[in-house]
Amino acid sequence: xxxxxxxxxxxxxxxxxxxxxxxxxxxxxxxxxxxxxxxxxxxxxxxxxxxxxxxxxxxxxxxxxxxxxxxxxxxxxxxxxxxxxxxxxxxxxxxxxxxxxxxxxxxxxxxxxxxxxxxxxxxxxxxxxxxxxxxxxxxxxxxxxxxxxxxxxxxxxxxxxxxxxxxxxxxxxxxxxxxxxxxxxxxxxxxxxxxxxxxxxxxxxxxxxxxxxxxxxxxxxxxxxxxxxxxxxxxxxxxxxxxxxxxxxxxxxxxxxxxxxxxxxxxxxxxxxxxxxxxxxxxxxxxxxxxxxxxxxxxxxx
Amino acid sequence: xxxxxxxxxxxxxxxxxxxxxxxxxxxxxxxxxxxxxxxxxxxxxxxxxxxxxxxxxxxxxxxxxxxxxxxxxxxxxxxxxxxxxxxxxxxxxxxxxxxxxxxxxxxxxxxxxxxxxxxxxxxxxxxxxxxxxxxxxxxxxxxxxxxxxxxxxxxxxxxxxxxxxxxxxxxxxxxxxxxxxxxxxxxxxxxxxxxxxxxxxxxxxxxxxxxxxxxxxxxxxxxxxxxxxxxxxxxxxxxxxxxxxxxxxxxxxxxxxxxxxxxxxxxxxxxxxxxxxxxxxxxxxxxxxxxxxxxxxxxxxxxxxxxxxxxxxxxxxxxxxxxxxxxxxxxxxxxxxxxxxxxxxxxxxxx
Numbered sequence: 216x217x218x219x220x221x222x223x224x225x226x227x228x229x230x231x232x233x234x235x236x237x238x239x240x241x242x243x244x245x246x247x248x249x250x251x252x253x254x255x256x257x258x259x260x261x262x263x264x265x266x267x268x269x270x271x272x273x274x275x276x277x278x279x280x281x282x283x284x285x286x287x288x289x290x291x292x293x294x295x296x297x298x299x300x301x302x303x304x305x306x307x308x309x310x311x312x313x314x315x316x317x318x319x320x321x322x323x324x325x326x327x328x329x330x331x332x333x334x335x336x337x338x339x340x341x342x343x344x345x346x347x348x349x350x351x352x353x354x355x356x357x358x359x360x361x362x363x364x365x366x367x368x369x370x371x372x373x374x375x376x377x378x379x380x381x382x383x384x385x386x387x388x389x390x391x392x393x394x395x396x397x398x399x400x401x402x403x404x405x406x407x408x409x410x411x412x413x414x415x416x417x418x419x420x421x422x423x424x425x426x427x428x429x430x431x432x433x434x435x436x437x438x439x440x441x442x443x444x445x446x447x448x449x450x451x452x453x454x455x456x457x458x459x460x461x462x463x464x465x466x467x468x469x470x471x472x473x474x475x476x477x478x479x480x481x482x483x484x485x486x487x488x489x490x491x492x493x494x495x496x497x498x499x500x501x502x503x504x505x506x507x508x509x510x511x512x513x514x515x516x517x
Numbered sequence: 518x519x520x521x522x523x524x525x526x527x528x529x530x531x532x533x534x535x536x537x538x539x540x541x542x543x544x545x546x547x548x549x550x551x552x553x554x555x556x557x558x559x560x561x562x563x564x565x566x567x568x569x570x571x572x573x574x575x576x577x578x579x580x581x582x583x584x585x586x587x588x589x590x591x592x593x594x595x596x597x598x599x600x601x602x603x604x605x606x607x608x609x610x611x612x613x614x615x616x617x618x619x620x621x622x623x624x625x626x627x628x629x630x631x632x633x634x635x636x637x638x639x640x641x642x643x644x645x646x647x648x649x650x651x652x653x654x655x656x657x658x659x660x661x662x663x664x665x666x667x668x669x670x671x672x673x674x675x676x677x678x679x680x681x682x683x684x685x686x687x688x689x690x691x692x693x694x695x696x697x698x699x700x701x702x703x704x705x706x707x708x709x710x711x712x713x714x715x716x717x718x719x720x721x722x723x724x725x726x727x728x729x730x731x732x733x734x735x736x737x738x739x740x741x742x743x744x745x746x747x748x749x750x751x752x753x754x755x756x757x758x759x760x761x762x763x764x765x766x767x768x769x770x771x772x773x774x775x776x777x778x779x780x781x782x783x784x785x786x787x788x789x790x791x792x793x794x795x796x797x798x799x800x801x802x803x804x805x806x807x808x809x810x811x812x813x814x815x816x817x818x819x820x821x822x823x824x825x826x827x828x829x830x831x832x833x834x835x836x837x838x839x840x841x842x843x844x845x846x847x848x849x850x851x852x853x854x855x856x857x858x859x860x861x862x863x864x865x866x867x868x
Contacts, residue, residue, distance in 0.1 A: 366576045370841060370843075378636070410634050413835070
């Protein structure tokens with residue numbers, strides 16, 4: 216039986232997630248929540264048979280129990296996530312946070328999904344699109360040898376960065392840098408984001424620089440990086456290592472490209488896919504736990 | 518051109534934009550000596566930060582000899598009349614660095630975005646204004662936007678609280694008519710109290726001519742740098758512009774000979790290589806490529822054997838913008854393989 220879910224936020228990320236969730240074997244998207252009655256995302260959701268509200272989370276809460284919603288994805292903004300999270304958790308709903316609010320522990324599926332099993336967590340944070348694209352590479356190096364410093368540069372097409380992302384740009388850099396350290400395993404992390412307005416839009420690009428404590432073991436790192444790329448490709452097929460790893464003294468650099476499936480925005484917007492696919496994969500892991508009884512969200516029915 | 522009686526604030530860039538051509542390795546002693554000499558010459562405003570602004574210290578842009586905080590703490594207390602500004606690019610620096618700069622005594626905060634992306638500056642411009650700082654919105658690579666589009670972005674920055682808006686020719690691409698059109702459109706559209714500024718680069722040797730065009734069209738703040746020390750073929754040479762403005766009867770408050778002494782006695786000896794329009798710098802201006810890519814492209818030429826000029830042209834073709842230094846090595850690797858991968862810059866779907 217699929218676990219029923221609500222999608223909060225009807226912007227680029229929420230709408231892309233909707234298309235992916237409809238294909239899931241474990242998740243059934245039931246509600247789509249927005250704040251703008253004219254939003255394209257809500258219209259798409261209605262067409263696809265979801266229940267919708269444009270009154271934010273307050274418009275959803277009265278229906279949570281009756282519709283047996285057990286998981287909610289929040290794709291709004293860091294500024295409102297705290298409030299959304301409190302309202303949802305009060306109703307016993309498990310929250311997957313796609314904003315950079317980072318209230319809950321970070322989850323980057325190919326690196327640490329399994330660490331979230333059996334923890335009875337009620338909120339997990341998906342870091343940022345740039346974090347999802349780059350932290351696996353940092354981890355691929357740090358699992359071979361000590362990384363003193365890792366830096367990521369995420370370049371996304373302007374058209375794929377909605378108003379939430381733009382208002383949250385400091386949160387993006389802070390949250391990504393934090394996760395580069397905590398999940399990627401670098402002693403110190405730094406994140407840079409660039410919005411490029413070129414037409415036709417550029418495919419999402421990410422560069423990862425790691426400074427290793429000792430001389431890098433080129434063979435072992437190259438092998439580890441290629442294995443990690445294959446892990447990410449399992450849920451984001453358009454994830455590609457374009458150049459590298461390049462070795463220059465203690466610097467190890469990887470140049471990546473992330474092409475999306477084109478579910479909502481066209482394929483250049485790989486930043487949406489890597490985020491929504493990671494969130495969905497995380498939710499599916501929890502759904503599996505709920506289904507087999509190892510995770511029990513507080514009963515929503517009351 | 519009659520500019521007689523106009524008052525213009527000249528803003529020196531050699532300790533910020535000049536950091537690019539010094540690979541961010543200016544020492545604290547040099548910072549102090551140059552800033553003090555500029556102050557003595559009467560330069561009213563001096564920018565001090567990593568070349569890529571607050572928080573720019575990175576593998577991507579280069580690690581500086583000292584942190585922004587160390588530079589600012591060394592320079593600010595020694596100024597008699599000059600005020601110190603700092604640059605911040607949202608996506609690289611955050612409000613944390615903004616607050617640090619304010620605490621160090623920085624009076625002017627310049628928030629820089631690509632010319633089409635002003636809405637990423639809301640939180641930074643808003644905070645700087647709230648803290649009582651002279652707050653500038655700095656629209657980079659302005660040659661890539663038509664005047665009407667630039668006005669829309671400028672209005673956003675003005676609405677967030679910027680009291681001055683810059684048209685920034687990061688690539689040194691513009692010709693005087695391009696400047697006149699943009700500054701003129703901004704002057705006509707923005708609040709009359711909002712100041713306008715122009716930041717030129719000298720890749721086509723247009724720094725001084727473009728600055729004059731900007732003043733004529735309504736700008737009253739002009740960036741330049743003593744001896745031109747700055748990215749690409751350098752900024753508008755401030756010592757030269759100052760002398761020209763004196764001849765034209767424009768008030769700058771800066772002593773012509775003292776500023777040319779700073780250029781000759783302090784800045785020229787600091788230069789790692791002469792700041793001049795070599796073939797690669799000319800390519801920046803000709804192809805409209807971000808100025809600070811220059812030294813990275815020259816280094817990629819050394820490492821991968823691909824001419825810097827070809828790399829710069831390819832970067833221009835791919836529509837790269839300020840901050841995308843990571844693309845230089847990536848492009849060089851593609852070109853070294855004989856693979857410019859044209860299919861990769863094409864979007865996978867229709868928009």
